Amino acid sequence: xxxxxxxxxxxxxxxxxQLAEPVFMRQGYLSSEAGRVVRVRVEGQSAMLxxxxxxxxxxxxxxxxxxxxxxxxxxxxxxxxxxxIEKHRxxxxxxxxxxxxxxxxxxxxxxxxxxxxxxxxDQVFVKPxxxxxxxxxxxxxxxxxxxxxxxxxx
Amino acid sequence: xxxxxxxxxxxxxxxxxQLAEPVFMRQGYLSSEAGRVVRVRVEGQSAMLxxxxxxxxxxxxxxxxxxxxxxxxxxxxxxxxxxxIEKHRxxxxxxxxxxxxxxxxxxxxxxxxxxxxxxxxDQVFVKPxxxxxxxxxxxxxxxxxxxxxxxxxx
Numbered sequence: 001x002x003x004x005x006x007x008x009x010x011x012x013x014x015x016x017x018q019l020a021e022p023v024f025m026r027q028g029y030l031s032s033e034a035g036r037v038v039r040v041r042v043e044g045q046s047a048m049l050x051x052x053x054x055x056x057x058x059x060x061x062x063x064x065x066x067x068x069x070x071x072x073x074x075x076x077x078x079x080x081x082x083x084x085i086e087k088h089r090x091x092x093x094x095x096x097x098x099x100x101x102x103x104x105x106x107x108x109x110x111x112x113x114x115x116x117x118x119x120x121x122d123q124v125f126v127k128p129x130x131x132x133x134x135x136x137x138x139x140x141x142x143x144x145x146x147x148x149x150x151x152x153x154x
Numbered sequence: 155x156x157x158x159x160x161x162x163x164x165x166x167x168x169x170x171x172q173l174a175e176p177v178f179m180r181q182g183y184l185s186s187e188a189g190r191v192v193r194v195r196v197e198g199q200s201a202m203l204x205x206x207x208x209x210x211x212x213x214x215x216x217x218x219x220x221x222x223x224x225x226x227x228x229x230x231x232x233x234x235x236x237x238x239i240e241k242h243r244x245x246x247x248x249x250x251x252x253x254x255x256x257x258x259x260x261x262x263x264x265x266x267x268x269x270x271x272x273x274x275x276d277q278v279f280v281k282p283x284x285x286x287x288x289x290x291x292x293x294x295x296x297x298x299x300x301x302x303x304x305x306x307x308x
Contacts, residue, residue: 001228030192030205031185036233038184038192051184053233063225071217074155079190079207
């Protein structure tokens with residue numbers, strides 16, 4: 001088990017866009033139940049099956065397995081809950097941390113969030129100028145919620 | 155994706171018990187939703203993560219991945235829906251097919267079912283004398299149902 005410690009923020013403006021090249025991600029859920037999330041994700045030519053346990057504060061257990069790309073496509077199109085989540089991810093390194101900025105498409109178009117993975121809950125990090133309100137504890141912004149309750153319908 | 159074609163029967167008496175040595179299985183579910191089942195199973199020193207898609211007739215898509223035993227134990231004890239299913243499985247080869255006879259413990263004690271995996275839906279096979287009523291289409295006997303609605307409470 002890995003332990004995932006993340007903080008999540010809204011994003012202001014689009015100055016961040018010039019800082020990295022996006023990769024396209026397509027993901028769906030076999031379970032979107034909080035505490036028992038099972039995600040299938042395709043990024044380029046690689047695919048992962050990820051299980052996320054209970055969130056305690058800002059950390060939670062995570063178990064991740066590489067799976068064949070063909071399997072992932074079958075699972076996304078034939079087994080996962082619909083609709084899928086599609087987004088561009090920009091990985092932006094600033095000082096000690098890497099920001100993952102996700103720009104959503106489809107029913108979540110207009111939503112941009114930035115996540116940073118920390119090594120401890122009290123790790124200090126520099127906040128880039130394009131960082132807005134923190135939403136770490138707001139379940140509406142969880143990807144496992146966004147496909148059911150997309151941003152455009154909030 | 156594999157395609158799973160199975161038939162399931164109740165079991166009469168205990169003549170089948172002398173035909174094989176049992177292996178102990180402990181399994182739980184990350185999702186028990188029909189058409190989107192995610193199962194974690196430990197058998198001896200090996201562990202599998204299995205995804206089962208929609209059942210169409212007596213066949214359904216199945217995707218299976220070996221995972222580390224330590225991960226499986228964490229998932230079973232900390233993430234899967236409770237209670238877990240515990241059972242002895244007897245694998246009994248008769249002519250062309252292998253019968254998997256499952257003897258359940260805990261709240262499902264008293265229940266014994268036999269499953270056979272076929273290569274086609276119309277495959278002909280010999281029925282052993284200890285085979286009872288067919289329950290292939292009865293969802294009550296699905297393991298993904300038995301932990302929520304155990305045999306002892308039917």
